[in-house]
Amino acid sequence: MNATKQLLDGVRVADFSRVLAGPYATAMLADQGAEVFKIEMPGHGDDSRHLGPFTDTGSTYFTSLNRGKRSIEADLKDPEQHAQLLDFIRTCDVVVENFRPGVAAKLGLSFEDIKEVKPDIVYASISGFGQTGTQAKRPAYDTVIQALSGLMSSTGFPEGSPTRVGESIADVSAGVFAAFGVSSALFHRQTTGEGAHIDIPMLDVMLAMQPTNTAIHAAGSTPNRVGNRHPISAPFDTYAAADGLVVIAVANDKLFGVLTATLGKPELLIDPRFATDSDRSDNDEALRAEIEEFTTGYTVDELCAIFDAAGVPNSPVLNFTEAVDGPITDGRGLTATDERTGHTFLAHPILVNGARPASALPVPHLGEHNAAFTTESTKE
Structure with a gap:
């Protein structure tokens, strides 16, 4: 107690x-x-x-x-x-x-x-x-x-x-x-x-x-199913790795710059399709292709280590037992x-x-x- x-x-x-x-x-x-x-x-x-x-x-x-x-x-x-x-x-x-x-x-x-x-x-x-x-x-x-x-x-x-x-x-x-x-x-x-x-x-x-669906509704649209991606931000989704899926969550321009450097694709930062968060969301599938060209070459564990070192928010997709009993909750x-x-x-x-x-x-x-x-x- x-x-x-x-x-x-x-x-x-x-x-x-x-x-x-x-x-x-x-x-x-x-x-x-x-x-x-x-x-x-x-x-x-x-x-x-x-x-x-x-x-x-x-x-x-x-x-x-x-x-x-x-x-x-x-x-x-x-x-x-x-x-x-x-x-x-x-x-x-x-x-x-x-x-x-x-x-x-x-x-x-x-x-x-x-x-x-x-x-x-x-x-x-x-x-x-x-x-x-x-x-x-x-x-x-x-x-x-x-x-x-x-x-x-x-x-x-x-x-x-x-x-x-x-x-x-x-x-x-x-x-x-x-x-x-x-x-x-x-x-x-x-x-x-x-x-x-x-x-x-x-x-x-x-x-x-x-609150996100409320904002979409207030802007005159009806929220729809978008899978694991965020409905208004990108890249904010699960992405294919060599052995599974990795989560990447980037919701501002500064982090997007860090991500493009980590992917070895600095040219994406000046690509007009990806200039703003809204642009990236509108062109999500094109951005996914660029990201997965990199992520499919590594395992989930390798990607998490790479993104952690760079400061890019990321995670594996854990089941409940892995979340509760695994190292992510050690000492908590x-x-x-x-x-x-x-x-x-x-x-x-x-x-x-x-x-x-x-x-x-x-x-x-x-x-x-x-x-x-x-x-x-x-x-x-």
Whole structure:
């Protein structure tokens, strides 16, 4: 555990969320020192407890999203347990939920309901389309949001089909924005004494995560699939090497000059087809031919060494195992191991005063902390 004082030390969270977006957000809060109580269905718990992959100690997926939390079983429809929940929430600073809009109100756990017992609550609602509007009650999964946001149609190669990004990026991004919104609201509460309802629509988040596509749209065009290349800069793509692909990323004239010298082709610097970044993008295929005349003569490792020495941004194309377990992450402390399950997970991605924040708690058994639900809290 990080020896320094954690940024959210003393904050208590009632977490009604499940599967991915909400649990990702509350894992971020738990890493920062918040005391997160995961409210789960009796006997079954969060669906992600039952999602693979599995080891003999349980779901590795569940561990990565719920390390550092406490688990309480509660039947949200039972009147006695509902009353106990409200008593418990009086001791909390934050509520996080990702019910479909309208469900929390039916359960008597809406923002308005919680404000009656905890007026300064910070309440975060994660949903597909937000709490209001004609689409609000539509069900949404990550792939649906990727498709509706335009991200899918602009991902992939021109001759291929629209392609889902290789992670549940809409869910994860919504989780990050939820953690940001909660932290901002906690700061606001500290300065004003007021709580807040933070509404995190996955669709809005996914649109906001596309600034380049936003710029293309604002200029009067529709973003299209361009493969691995950058839609407005060149050379910014994967290029053929003797044994695979190498990434070269050049987005300004100075770096292009360095690249042309490294390729042994200084004449490209004065070629009118490549005079500006826009020109290079318009003539990308001609520029690719010039670059690959050089790169196909070397292996990926050789090219990376050549470009590193010259100061040209580059990389091999790694798979996830190579990225996490390979030399590129040596000394970074990017992974951690849950002491209960032995599962490895990715640690908090930011550092505070040089250290990665982390909770000392292992992933919880279902209902492990029920006593906190049924007894009076001692939290001041």
